[in-house]
Amino acid sequence: YVPSLDAIPDPSTSRDEDSAPLYYEAVAEQVERILQTVGGRSLVLFHSRKEMEAVYRIVEERTSLPILMQQSSDAREVGERFRREIHASLFAVRSFWTGFDAPGETLSCVVLVRIPFEVPVDPGQVVRHAWLRSQGRDPFWEYTLPLAKMMVRQGAGRLLRTESDRGVICLLDPRVRTRFYGRQLIENLPPMPVFERIEDAVAFVGVGTAGSRD
Numbered sequence: 001y002v003p004s005l006d007a008i009p010d011p012s013t014s015r016d017e018d019s020a021p022l023y024y025e026a027v028a029e030q031v032e033r034i035l036q037t038v039g040g041r042s043l044v045l046f047h048s049r050k051e052m053e054a055v056y057r058i059v060e061e062r063t064s065l066p067i068l069m070q071q072s073s074d075a076r077e078v079g080e081r082f083r084r085e086i087h088a089s090l091f092a093v094r095s096f097w098t099g100f101d102a103p104g105e106t107l108s109c110v111v112l113v114r115i116p117f118e119v120p121v122d123p124g125q126v127v128r129h130a131w132l133r134s135q136g137r138d139p140f141w142e143y144t145l146p147l148a149k150m151m152v153r154q155g156a157g158r159l160l161r162t163e164s165d166r167g168v169i170c171l172l173d174p175r176v177r178t179r180f181y182g183r184q185l186i187e188n189l190p191p192m193p194v195f196e197r198i199e200d201a202v203a204f205v206g207v208g209t210a211g212s213r214d
């Protein structure tokens with residue numbers, strides 16, 4: 001599921017103090033709609049804790065579905081709780097993009113809120129970017145984008161861990177539709193149809209309130 005272009009502003013607007021609330025509201029509206037359609041059972045992956053907490057505050061007030069949020073030191077505990085509570089959803093950050101399993105009905109949907117582009121802040125990344133530029137090469141094409149493609153594939157991979165698993169992968173970042181690299185991100189995932197309405201995606205797969213697994 002990839003929302004229509006008018007659903008969410010460009011993530012860059014979240015850096016501006018005045019426009020950030022509008023961005024968080026738009027993301028929260030999409031996430032709430034997804035959770036209601038699927039019936040919970042979703043892993044919502046964020047690239048920053050600030051964004052996760054802002055969206056959580058909005059969605060938590062609007063839905064009666066149970067929502068868990070990863071704290072700084074409880075990844076293992078909250079993961080176990082998510083596996084036990086079939087209709088719960090989990091809002092999480094970095095450590096849940098890889099190596100987390102919740103097979104069966106516990107997990108029917110993975111939501112990737114934004115493309116996980118890494119900002120070169122640690123010394124190793126800064127040096128790598130500088131070296132590539134010194135060689136006349138583009139750090140975005142040769143390092144940043146390949147890393148983001150790998151992370152998106154790993155994040156989406158939280159959903160399909162066994163042959164019997166099925167569900168919906170949601171890419172909410174509008175850059176999937178507007179930027180030249182968007183098609184590469186989708187084509188790097190296992191072959192699947194792309195829907196513009198979450199209800200259509202859920203009905204196609206047969207999970208949640210728009211379909212049935214029974």
